[in-house]
Amino acid sequence: MRARTLAGxxxxxxxxxxxxxxxxxxxxxxxxxxRLAFSxxxxxxxxxxxxxxxxxxxxxxxxxxxxxxxxxSHASEVPADARLVYVSGQLGxxxxxxxxxxxxxxxxxxxxxxxxxxxxxxxxxxxxxxxVRLNAYVTDPAYLKDYMRERDACFRDVEFPNGPPASxxxxxxxxxxxxxxxxxxxxxxxxxxx
Numbered sequence: 001m002r003a004r005t006l007a008g009x010x011x012x013x014x015x016x017x018x019x020x021x022x023x024x025x026x027x028x029x030x031x032x033x034x035r036l037a038f039s040x041x042x043x044x045x046x047x048x049x050x051x052x053x054x055x056x057x058x059x060x061x062x063x064x065x066x067x068x069x070x071x072x073s074h075a076s077e078v079p080a081d082a083r084l085v086y087v088s089g090q091l092g093x094x095x096x097x098x099x100x101x102x103x104x105x106x107x108x109x110x111x112x113x114x115x116x117x118x119x120x121x122x123x124x125x126x127x128x129x130x131x132v133r134l135n136a137y138v139t140d141p142a143y144l145k146d147y148m149r150e151r152d153a154c155f156r157d158v159e160f161p162n163g164p165p166a167s168x169x170x171x172x173x174x175x176x177x178x179x180x181x182x183x184x185x186x187x188x189x190x191x192x193x194x
Contacts, residue, residue: 055082055132055189057163070148071155072167076132078189085126087117087186089137091175103143103181107150110136110184115154118188126188128158131165133187137172143181144169 057073059065068074078084090113092106093099100106114134118126136147147169155164165186175183 055079055130055162057132057160057165070167071152071164072134073163073165076163076166076189078132079191082189082191083123085118085121085123085130085188085190087114087188089135089183089185090114090117091180092182099177099179101179102146103138103140104146104150106180106182107136107143107147107184108154110182111150111154114184114186118186121188124190124192126190128155128188129160130188130190131160131186132189134165134167135185136167136169137175137183138169139172139174139181141171144171147182 055076055078057076059068059074065074090110091099092103092109093113094109100109115128118128118130134151136151138144138147175181
């Protein structure tokens with residue numbers, strides 16, 4: 001009964017939804033399949049509770065908020081029965097503990113370290129496709145492009161079944177040691193049982 005009510009609500013809301021803005025360039029083409037109205041996502045996420053997917057990424061109706069600037073969602077919803085993994089901030093250090101001076105290599109190392117932490121989850125390995133939240137910090141605005149380029153390369157071939165993770169990228173004053181330029185923390189969710 002509830003599913004029929006939600007489906008009816010969705011069809012009424014979608015009938016009133018304004019048309020999507022015209023696509024412009026590669027960014028818009030990449031975003032086009034994920035342009036959902038907020039209320040449509042609520043219906044979709046309610047139906048998710050019984051599926052095997054762990055989270056749904058969504059963005060508000062484009063008439064209420066600008067679309068994301070890159071491949072991320074404005075928000076992610078995780079059902080109560082999903083398994084969560086919180087990854088502490090990963091610095092750009094190599095496996096041997098050394099830290100490269102280059103911000104791009106540090107960003108690449110941060111993302112590699114996030115991936116390694118997810119794969120080591122005691123409840124069963126997870127991958128970057130399970131990300132629901134990704135926060136990144138850089139110590140200089142000049143490092144923003146290095147981080148974004150490495151993040152995009154890391155996720156280029158990743159299929160996020162329910163939308164990319166919610167994400168924040170911030171410029172901060174400093175980290176614990178002066179050689180650190182980039183740090184990335186993450187949250188992942190999965191309903192897969194091991």
